[in-house]
Amino acid sequence: MRESPEIPATYESSGARDEILNYVLRSGAQAPSFYNCQPWLFRVTDEQAIDVILDKQADSSFYNWNDNLSTMACGAVIENMRIALEGRGLAHTIETFPEGEDSSVLARITLGQSTQMHEIGAIHSLESAIWRRHTNTLDFNSDPLTDAQKKRLFDSLESASGIKLYLLEKESEKHKAFLAASCAEQVRFARKDLHRHLHSLIRWTEVDAETDKTGLTLPSMGACGIGETFFRITRTWPVMKVMNLFGAYKSQASRACMGLLHCSAVGLLSVKQGGKTGLLEAGRQMQRLWLTTTALGLDLQPHTSLTLFNWAWHSGGAGLYTPWEQRILRKAFQLYCEAFPEITDNASESGIFLFRVGQGPAVRGYTLRKDVSQLMLKASV
Numbered sequence: 001m002r003e004s005p006e007i008p009a010t011y012e013s014s015g016a017r018d019e020i021l022n023y024v025l026r027s028g029a030q031a032p033s034f035y036n037c038q039p040w041l042f043r044v045t046d047e048q049a050i051d052v053i054l055d056k057q058a059d060s061s062f063y064n065w066n067d068n069l070s071t072m073a074c075g076a077v078i079e080n081m082r083i084a085l086e087g088r089g090l091a092h093t094i095e096t097f098p099e100g101e102d103s104s105v106l107a108r109i110t111l112g113q114s115t116q117m118h119e120i121g122a123i124h125s126l127e128s129a130i131w132r133r134h135t136n137t138l139d140f141n142s143d144p145l146t147d148a149q150k151k152r153l154f155d156s157l158e159s160a161s162g163i164k165l166y167l168l169e170k171e172s173e174k175h176k177a178f179l180a181a182s183c184a185e186q187v188r189f190a191r192k193d194l195h196r197h198l199h200s201l202i203r204w205t206e207v208d209a210e211t212d213k214t215g216l217t218l219p220s221m222g223a224c225g226i227g228e229t230f231f232r233i234t235r236t237w238p239v240m241k242v243m244n245l246f247g248a249y250k251s252q253a254s255r256a257c258m259g260l261l262h263c264s265a266v267g268l269l270s271v272k273q274g275g276k277t278g279l280l281e282a283g284r285q286m287q288r289l290w291l292t293t294t295a296l297g298l299d300l301q302p303h304t305s306l307t308l309f310n311w312a313w314h315s316g317g318a319g320l321y322t323p324w325e326q327r328i329l330r331k332a333f334q335l336y337c338e339a340f341p342e343i344t345d346n347a348s349e350s351g352i353f354l355f356r357v358g359q360g361p362a363v364r365g366y367t368l369r370k371d372v373s374q375l376m377l378k379a380s381v
């Protein structure tokens with residue numbers, strides 16, 4: 001389990017404000033992000049407001065086309081902060097895009113002076129889940145979710161958010177999702193830039209991981225045995241390129257998605273509202289859902305290549321991809337439509353976050369986070 005800070009008990013005791021502020025910032029920084037790139041910075045103004053700022057430099061890869069994934073990750077930061085504030089009974093307001101959608105200030109969270117009542121039971125289970133939530137890449141068991149668990153997952157999303165949850169539970173449905181996702185993943189393993197990006201974020205030793213505090217460690221990726229050997233051998237692109245001549249991109253894509261066949265359900269979050277506002281909201285709801293799975297004792301792994309390639313294609317055009325990639329992705333999107341006919345036929349709703357959920361074995365290691373002090377921008381900046 002990750003180290004969780006001592007949760008400050010009361011807000012009104014003297015000196016507690018700084019302690020709570022630090023706790024709220026740490027809770028935000030505990031959010032998940034693609035390859036653990038942590039694309040966020042914070043600014044505290046007059047001790048009254050926390051700005052959550054998108055750090056565009058943290059991920060300039062094609063994966064993060066148009067800052068989509070980083071915006072979702074910042075949504076998770078905001079939700080963690082909100083849950084921590086509510087957990088401490090601290091009144092606050094959240095304004096998203098206070099300086100407009102083009103600004104990198106994604107939210108301004110203004111702290112109130114007084115305590116407020118809230119639904120303690122519901123919030124507290126999510127508050128402690130902030131420190132236990134993690135990605136589990138290992139195979140889960142396929143036991144069906146109970147009706148009570150499903151209700152909690154659907155109820156975790158705020159109805160006004162416009163974010164919807166779809167769950168595929170039948171083996172045949174999960175198989176369709178697997179086929180779609182593994183087809184899209186082929187592009188990930190066949191592209192030099194995406195290969196380089198992944199490898200730039202793998203921390204091969206504990207010392208590297210501790211020094212940098214971003215990226216993935218082999219235990220957190222669940223890589224061991226053949227998987228670990230493969231990652232080490234294909235560390236450089238020329239080796240991966242040669243192996244791709246023998247179809248390595250296909251076998252790796254299929255391996256990477258195998259978990260979709262080993263889970264209780266495959267889920268998809270969809271968004272109605274386009275643009276950055278929709279993505280930020282999707283990130284907030286993703287985090288509520290993820291924390292709820294943690295509170296229920298369930299595991300989750302995102303599988304986002306399919307949804308992010310699809311989103312980029314529809315927002316930026318097919319020209320973002322080479323003709324070979326277009327052929328693969330057309331096939332992947334056709335399979336995606338078969339897996340989720342409700343949303344992919346519906347132009348006003350787009351899938352944004354594919355994942356699997358279930359009960360898995362304990363993970364072998366966790367990702368790290370930067371210290372809050374490394375994330376702070378000066379108020380005047």
Ligand SMILES: Cc1cc2nc3c(=O)[nH]c(=O)nc-3n(C[C@H](O)[C@H](O)[C@H](O)COP(=O)(O)O)c2cc1C
Pocket residue numbers: 031032033034035036069072073076133134135136137215216220301302303304305366367
């Ligand atoms: C928007 C988003 C997309 C992600 N996509 C994937 C994915 O496709 N596959 C995967 O294994 N993990 C994915 N992750 C999980 C991150 O790699 C993980 O959150 C990060 O490494 C931090 O580790 P933790 O979740 O264990 O705290 C995604 C996370 C986010 C926030």
